[in-house]
Amino acid sequence: IHEFDPYFNYRTTKHLVENGYYDFHNWFDDRAWYPLGRIIGGTIYPGLMVTASSIFNALNFLNITINIRNVCVFLAPLFSSFTVIVVYLLTKEVKDAGAGLVAAAMIAIVPGYISRSVAGSYDNEGIAIFCMILTYFLWIKASKTGSISWSCMCALAYFYMVSSWGGYVFLINLIPIHVFVLMITGRFSHRIYVAYCITYSLGTILSMQIPFVGFAPVETSEHMAALGVFGLCQIVAFVQYLQANMSPNAFNVLYKGVLTVGVLAAGLSFGVATFLGKIAPWTGRFYSLLDPSYAKNNIPIIASVSEHQPTTWASFYFDLQLLVFMFPVGLYYCFKELTDANIFVIVYSVTSIYFAGVMVRLMLVLAPIMCIMSGIGISTTLSTYMNNLQSEQNLPQTHKNKKKVADYPIKSEIASVMVMVVGVFLATFVFHCTWVTSEAYSSPSIVLAAKGSGGDRIIFDDFREAYNWLKFNTPEEAKVMSWWDYGYQLTAMANRTILVDNNTWNNTHISRVGQAMASPEEHSYTIMKELDVDYVLVIFGGISGYSSDDINKFLWMIRIGGSTPEGAHISESDYYSQSGEYKVDKEASSAMLQSLMYKMCYYRFGEVMTEQGKPAGWDRVRNQEIGNKDFELDVLEEAFTSEHWIVRIYKVKDMENRGNS
C-alpha cells in the first residue's frame, strides 16, 4: 500500500471487515488526534471501504480466501478497467463507437489517471473517477432519451459518487451548468426537464444519506447552483407551457412582468439567505479553487500541500502528452456538430482545464475528458482521411455515390501520410505513457530505491523498520508526536496513538505541534508535557539524500505554528539567516539552531562523514555543513534511528524528581 492516505483507508477497511457496518458507521477513534479523537464514521466517504469489503466478503463467501490487504491493493486497477469500459460507452454516446474505442484505449494508459490507480494506491480517487464517468454516461443517456429510468440510474450512480469522493461537488455543479447552457442556447426540451429534475431531486436526497455530507446539499453555497437551476427548470417549463396555450401578446406582457419580478425575488432571497448565514459561504478548500491566492494568504495548511500547487506546463505534458494537442481538435469537431451531449463534453472539458490549471491534483479529473476529446479528434481525423485512401478500383464507385467531396491533387497520398502521422503519434504516446508509469508512478513511496555507486539497487526500508520498532518496543498507550504527514502511516503500521494526522481537520492542534517543533527545547518541553507526548518522530534525509524530510518541511511548520495566537512568539523571519536565506550552517539564525526540530534531526550528526572530501556533518540534501554540531539534548533521549538515519525517534524524558536541581 503506497503513500499516506491509503494507509488510513486500509485501516478503516480492516475495521469494517472485522467489526461490521454498524460499528464502522459509529466509530469514534481515540488513537488519533490525541486528546481530541476523531469521529471516523461521520468524517469519511465510505464508498471505497464498503466496495472493498463487499468484494472481500463476496469472494470469501465463495471460499476464495483472499486477504483484505490484497483486495485493497488491487481494487484501484480493477476499477480503472471498469473506467475504460465506461469511457468507451460515454464517448460512443457522444460521437460513435470508433471514437469510443480510441478514447478507451487512451484512458487505459494515460499517466494522469494511472498516477492514482496503480496497484497499492488505495485512495478515494481510484473508484471516484469510475463513479464520475459512470454518472456522466448515465446523465447523457438520460438527457438523450428523456426516460425516467435512466435518470433514476443516474441519480443512483451519483449517490455512489457522493459516497466515494469529496470531488462530487464538481458533478453537482457541472450538470446544472450544462442544463443552464442548454437553456440559454434554446435547446431546453421535455427530455432535459425530465432528466434533470429527477436526477436532482432523487440525487439530493440520496446524497444526504452519507453522514459526512449531511445537510450540505441544502445549506452550502457549493450546492446552490443545482438548486437554482432546478427552480429555473420549473419556471422555463411553465413558461413554455404557457407560451403554447396563450395568445402571443398576452404571453409577452405576462412573461416580461413575471421575469423581472422573479429574477429580483430569487436574487434577493439568495442574497439575504447568504447574508443571514442560512446558506454557508464557499468553504476554504473549494473557495481556493475560485480564488487561488486565498489559501496562500489565509490558510497555510491548504497552501502547504504539494498537491494543491498550481500546475506547470511541464506537468501537463508529462501527464497527458499527445492529448494536449489532440484536445483542441476534438473540441473543434464537437463544435462542428453541436448536440446536447456534445455541449456537455465541451462544458466539462473547459471547466476541467481551468481547475486542473489551479491545482495539480485535479489533473486527475482532466485526464478522462482529455481522452474523450482526443478520441473524438483522432477518430474523426482518421475516418476523414481514410475515406480518401483510394485505390484505382474505387473510382467508379464514387461516380455512383455522386458525393460532393472536394477533390484536390494527390488526395490519396496526403491521406496515407496523415494516417501514418497519426499512427506515429499514437505509438509515441504509448512509449511515453509506459515510460512515465515505470519512472514516476510506480514507487510505493514507503520503500525507497536508489542506484548505488556501482549501479546496483539500494533499498531504503527505513520507514517500515522504524514503525515496526515502535510497534514492538513501546508501551501500547504511548503517544507519538510527528508532523501530520506521517499520522496515517503511524496509526496503520505502528498502531500507536498520535497527535495529528493527514486529515488536518484541526488547524489549532497542528499549529500546537508546529510550535513544539519550532521552539527551543525548554518551551517545547512544556508543550509536549501538555500534550502527554511520549515519543517524537522526525524524518531526516541528510545521510541518505532523501529530500522530502522534515527540515525541508520545517518552514511550513513554522508558518503554521505561528498562525495561531499561542504561536505568537514564532515568526518566520527569525528562522532565516542574516542574509534572508533558509540555511542550516553556521550562518543560520539562533532560533533555527536552537529549535527542537534542528536538534532532533542533527543529534550526533556532527560526527558522521557523509561524503568524501567534505567535513563531518555535511547535510547531503541542503548541501551545507551544519552549524550546531556538538550539543546534548536536555529534554529528549534518542530512542531509535533507522539504518540510513531516515527516521529518528526520541523519547521524551520524565520530569525531574526534585524540581530546580
Place this chain on the structure above:
Amino acid sequence: SEYSAKTPQKLKLIDAYLGYIMLTGIFQFAYCCLVGTFPFNAFLSGFISTVASFILGVCLRIQTNPANMTVFKDISVERAFADFIFAHCVLHLVVMNFIG
C-alpha cells in the same frame, strides 16, 4: 373550458394527483415555518418526498401526453408507467431511511 374538453381522462387523473401532492408539500412547509426545523432530517425527507413525487408525476404526464409523442418516440405509455414505479421505489426507500 378548453382544459376539460381537450385533456384526456388519464392526464386529468394525473393532474388531480399532482394537485394533491402540492397540497401536502405546502402543508409540510408551512408546518416547518411555524414550528421550526427540528428534526431537520425528518422535514427534509418528507418535503423532498413530496417534491420528488410531484416531479415524477409531472414527468409521467409529459411522457404520456399524446401531444409529446414526437419527443418520446421510444417510450410507450406502459414503459413510462413502469419507470415511474421504479423511481418511486427508489425514492421511498431513501425517504424511509432518511426520515429517522
